[in-house]
Amino acid sequence: MNAFPHIQIHGLSSYNSVIMSEIIVRPLQEAELSTADTIMRLAFGTFIGLPDPMAFMGDASYVRTRWRANPKAAFAAEANGEVIGSNFATNWGSVGFFGPLTIRPDFWDRGVGKRLMEPVMALFHQWQTRHAGLFTFPHSAKHVGLYQKFGFWPRFLTALMSRPVEAKKSAARWTRFSEVPDAERSGVLSACREVTDAVYEGLNVAHEIQAVAEQNLGDTVLVWDDNRLMALAVCHVGPGTEAGSGNCYIKFGCVRPGPVAAQHFDNLIDACEEMAAAQQIARLVGGVNTARHAAYVQMLARGFHTDMQGVVMSRPNEAGYNRPDVYLIDDWR
Helix, strand or coil: CCCCCCEEEEEEEEECCEEEEEEEEEECCHHHHHHHHHHHHHHHHHHCCCCCHHHCCCCCCCHHHHHHHCHHHEEEEEECCEEEEEEEEEEEECEEEECCCEECHHHCCCCHHHHHHHHHHHHHHHHCCCEEEEEECCCCHHHHHHHHCCCCEEEEEEEEEEEECCCCCCCCEEEEHHHCCHHHHHHHHHHHHHHHHHHCCCECCHHHHHHHHHHCCEEEEEEEECCEEEEEEEEEEECCCCCEEEEEEEEEEEECCCCCHHHHHHHHHHHHHHHHHHCCCCEEEEEEECCCHHHHHHHHHCCCEEEEEEEEEEECCCCCCCCCCCCEECCCC
16 A cells, blocks of 8 residues: 555646646556656756757666565656656665756746655655765756755765776786575675674665666675675666666665775676676776765776766765765766
8 A cells, every 4th residue: 555645736837828826746656657757858868958868868767666566665747637747765774865857848837846846855855865865967946946945954965986997817816796596685685784784783775786687787796705795786787767768876885984995895896897797898887975985986097987976865965875984886867
């Protein structure tokens, strides 16, 4: 059963001589994924000024992958019987984030974004999320202002970075989650939780690892020191995933804290690159918050360059795991 009743707003407003009497926010249905995907591309493509807005993100996919990962955390805005926007929430244990939140351009500035935030905030409360956040455009006062109304505050920039993949062998021992026998997967997921919990109490990306495995979106790289897991990276690979053609996208990667964390971070990047090269993937992609200064500098030293950047907004207004000594890759898009 869905935990959220329909959220309705009754009243009248006009827009280009069109009367809208009701907005409903409700769970997004599988049959509506194509419509939500079209709106997502149109909205972002229009906002950033692409000549062809529908070319936004190419053959990468966010809407379908996130809906399939957790249909109960995907919401649609409906007006006059049509889907006009959507929003998605992600649960990483004590950490949660949302997006992409997108609205059809002819319904911009009509309060739809606020309505799409309401069920997501209810989910964060239900999940007992300790630290919630989002990634948005740093130059957009409208976006920042909307999210501030819900207690999110802008902090450091997140750089979305990439570099060409080089065919070389990692010096570290690493394995793929896809190679782990079913009977042993719960133990490996526990080891992953131990690493993420050491970075930030309660941080848990097991659901992300399982979603990649179940949807065949890529793989999770596991870096070992003897029998101890030292680092992991959840990677999307190729078209129909959040990576897109020719890319290996590190959606989440982190290293166990400690005096040799920098070396293990290098090992993790090497392992991701080796996996990508084996699949003839051209580029390695990942985001890093600039508050994680050591990780950001190390990625620059490894030849990554920034393709675009956004600002992270956090609730409450505190660092979370965006700290100078944390070796972690993600971007909360």
